[in-house]
Amino acid sequence: MDIDDILEEFETTAKTDLKKTSVHDNLYNDLITAMINERMAPELLPYKKELLDEVLQRLSNQQQNLLDSHEYGEVNASSGVVSSDFKLQLMIIETDIERYNYLVRLYLRTRLTKIDKHAIHYINETMESDKEIRLSPEEEEYINQHFKIITKLYNNSFLKKMPPSLTLLDDTAGEESMIEHPDINKHVFIKSISTTPMYIKLDDGEDLPIEKDGIYVVKYNVIKKYIDLGDIVLI
Amino acid sequence: MYGDIANKLILDAKRTSNLSELPLYQTDLVKDILKEIQDLNNDSEYLSSEKELQQDNLSEEQLKINQCQLFVTLLSMRRNKRCLLAYQRLRAEKIVEFSWLNIDPILESSTNNGTTSNGSTANTAKPKSTIHDSNSIYNNYTTQLSLDNLNHAEQEYLKSYQDLILNYKSKFYDIDLSGDLEPPTNIFIDVRVLKDGGEVQTEYGSFNLIKDSQFYVRKSDVDRLIQQGYLEEL
Numbered sequence: 001m002d003i004d005d006i007l008e009e010f011e012t013t014a015k016t017d018l019k020k021t022s023v024h025d026n027l028y029n030d031l032i033t034a035m036i037n038e039r040m041a042p043e044l045l046p047y048k049k050e051l052l053d054e055v056l057q058r059l060s061n062q063q064q065n066l067l068d069s070h071e072y073g074e075v076n077a078s079s080g081v082v083s084s085d086f087k088l089q090l091m092i093i094e095t096d097i098e099r100y101n102y103l104v105r106l107y108l109r110t111r112l113t114k115i116d117k118h119a120i121h122y123i124n125e126t127m128e129s130d131k132e133i134r135l136s137p138e139e140e141e142y143i144n145q146h147f148k149i150i151t152k153l154y155n156n157s158f159l160k161k162m163p164p165s166l167t168l169l170d171d172t173a174g175e176e177s178m179i180e181h182p183d184i185n186k187h188v189f190i191k192s193i194s195t196t197p198m199y200i201k202l203d204d205g206e207d208l209p210i211e212k213d214g215i216y217v218v219k220y221n222v223i224k225k226y227i228d229l230g231d232i233v234l235i
Numbered sequence: 236m237y238g239d240i241a242n243k244l245i246l247d248a249k250r251t252s253n254l255s256e257l258p259l260y261q262t263d264l265v266k267d268i269l270k271e272i273q274d275l276n277n278d279s280e281y282l283s284s285e286k287e288l289q290q291d292n293l294s295e296e297q298l299k300i301n302q303c304q305l306f307v308t309l310l311s312m313r314r315n316k317r318c319l320l321a322y323q324r325l326r327a328e329k330i331v332e333f334s335w336l337n338i339d340p341i342l343e344s345s346t347n348n349g350t351t352s353n354g355s356t357a358n359t360a361k362p363k364s365t366i367h368d369s370n371s372i373y374n375n376y377t378t379q380l381s382l383d384n385l386n387h388a389e390q391e392y393l394k395s396y397q398d399l400i401l402n403y404k405s406k407f408y409d410i411d412l413s414g415d416l417e418p419p420t421n422i423f424i425d426v427r428v429l430k431d432g433g434e435v436q437t438e439y440g441s442f443n444l445i446k447d448s449q450f451y452v453r454k455s456d457v458d459r460l461i462q463q464g465y466l467e468e469l
Contacts, residue, residue, distance in 0.1 A: 059410070060409050078391065101419075105411065111414065112403075149395040149399065150392070152388070152389050152391070157386065166316050
């Protein structure tokens with residue numbers, strides 16, 4: 001059996017399962033888009049709960065599937081029931097799992113880095129209940145816990161030995177605020193994936209026509225809402 | 236001059252940011268700065284009380300001088316505080332970085348010097364020179380941490396942060412969150428052993444860590460060993 005046979009076999013199995021694979025494809029692309037958006041955006045984007053839940057569920061299924069298959073392979077290896085490309089199939093599944101694993105890992109770790117960087121900003125934001133919630137419950141727990149232990153570190157190291165007027169961490173008096181905010185006016189590279197042409201209002205009141213597949217550099221603030229809608233992706 | 240000690244601390248922090256390990260906590264400097272802040276605080280209290288007491292006796296010019304003095308004193312205090320915070324934050328960030336690597340901290344600073352081959356050349360700050368250099372992303376990473384170099388509060392912080400990420404990771408049990416942040420290429424890779432260690436058990440059998448020997452193993456099995464500097468990816 002050579003590589004063509006294997007490919008052909010894949011095609012036939014893929015066809016019978018066409019609907020499922022197309023969903024699978026979308027999931028993969030969605031995850032990549034979510035990951036890249038998150039990496040390129042200067043502020044934290046809303047947590048993609050549905051997408052992540054779906055991916056995690058599937059990963060867990062595949063993981064279990066893989067374990068079962070390995071067991072099946074080992075039990076039947078001696079009797080010759082297992083075909084030679086059985087191992088290859090498992091390898092492909094495993095590579096795919098690794099790939100998803102990596103994407104999810106990068107996505108979550110990127111979010112945590114951002115959360116740590118602007119901790120007080122996001123904590124204040126979660127306090128305001130009317131705002132949309134960006135953090136997942138896990139991240140909310142993380143941010144609060146981390147803030148608690150880092151405050152403890154500051155206090156124990158030196159803050160408690162200072163005059164009371166200086167012990168605040170979120171001091172906004174004086175010239176500079178101590179709360180660091182994400183820079184939402186940062187310039188970002190964007191690509192339009194919307195099929196209908198659209199116009200974006202720039203700061204100076206001018207309209208910027210956006211074509212499909214066009215690549216532009218604009219301030220993040222201006223295109224923020226289009227990322228949520230999915231008309232524009234960051235690159 | 237007020238603020239000079241804080242400057243030293245910032246210079247130390249700047250040096251730290253390029254190192255792959257965390258240098259000794261500057262206890263003396265921090266203590267001196269705290270003392271300076273205390274002095275400044277006394278000054279400012281004296282100045283404001285003087286202002287209140289002698290409000291009527293002082294000429295306008297003297298009042299201005301007093302006010303200016305007070306202002307500069309307060310500013311110096313704030314600046315010192317910011318320097319301290321910046322220093323501590325940098326160290327905390329390094330501890331965080333290290334915690335994600337999943338390596339055990341070094342207990343005694345005298346042993347294990349120069350274990351990470353690439354780590355010591357960190358200040359070249361050259362990101363990702365070649366793809367083959369598997370350690371490239373760890374160049375500016377904190378790959379070594381000696382507990383001796385941390386002050387007590389930092390040790391406590393390290394411990395609580397490790398607990399914190401353990402707790403966070405446990406919610407995504409299928410994902411190895413502290414794994415390599417380079418995209419995966421192959422499931423199986425060639426590795427060379429950099430230093431002796433014991434026997435390693437994997438799903439596909441076991442192998443012995445003997446220096447300079449090579450193996451073909453599953454990447455996810457040996458990720459930790461690579462991070463710990465036992466193995467090098469070829």
